[in-house]
Amino acid sequence: MTDTEDLLNETVLPEDLKKYEKVYHEQLHGGSVTRQAQFNYAWCLVRSKFPVDIRKGIILLEELFRSAADAEDERRDYLYYLALGNCRIKEFSAALQYTSAFLEIEPGNAQVKTLEEVIRKKMEKAEIQEGIKGIAIISGVVLALGSIVGLGMALSKK
């Protein structure tokens, strides 16, 4: 039994995020950012607690993916973290597209298959929760209606 969900719940330490953010920005101001610096920063961002950070990380990873057309071994890393980042902001179908793109290139990769499984589970869970929330909203409406009806009846009795 492996609860790989912990992999997605683990978050970056703020000081690490700051450290790699600084390097990235210094290079950006200097006019050219190395893929390594951008990757380090993006890796921290997609592990952040805050969805805005994760979204920023995803943009940086997409950029890296496009710019590393010549480096297949790096592109697999970017795909992996694109899947992880998208899962963490609950963009499940995007996340699954990235894992399946990866598995097309490397069908047997156990690490990515595990991630795909976790994404599927999270997606199901979210759907169930949404379902329950939906019911709660409906019953809330029913309750509100009920009390209005009750109030109306109480008023008409006067």
Added chain:
Amino acid sequence: MSAGPYNYEYIFKYIIIGDMGVGKSCLLHQFTDKKFMADCPHTIGVEFGTRIIDVAGQKVKLQIWDTAGQERFRAVTRSYYRGAAGALMVYDITRRSTYNHLSSWLTDTRTLTNPSTVIFLIGNKCDLDSADGSQRDVTYEEAKQFADENGLMFVEASAKTGDNVEEAFLETAKKIYQSIQDGRLDLNAAESGVQHKPPQLGSDFTPNKDPCSC
């Protein structure tokens, strides 16, 4: 299941480190799934595994972070060292360069973990040392000496046959547990790498429950 009911009393955090291709992920899979992956691709960033074990009659959940050895992951994998109670440092007995890099892995570990972190040295792929045509490139004796000089625990193991794999993970846990008993490891320290789960918090905690089916 991260927030589910507890069927363990402690969580120990481990990291597995060492050069790429030495067999870190295979050791993890052998330990968690009792399987050997003959064709294991390079790890991307970090992989994660857990297993609940028994240490001195107590259930302990090991949370294991298997780091990627490829150079481009080096910067960020360092952040996983923090708060590790155990570090398995792996080299490949058939590749001398992986042994030569141990002192730099050790320096990183000592700098980024705390003094109570248990470091266990594993010389992996010992199945490749057969009487006829050994591929061994590092002798047992010199590695043992390195381990003794640096106060590390040490075995030669094989992720392929499973030889000494259990031992490495379990002995590390025993040593950590001893440190807790001796008070050398402060459970309240934020980065001790150990969490204690008081049994009364677990809603379905039953002390005599069968060992977990993992």
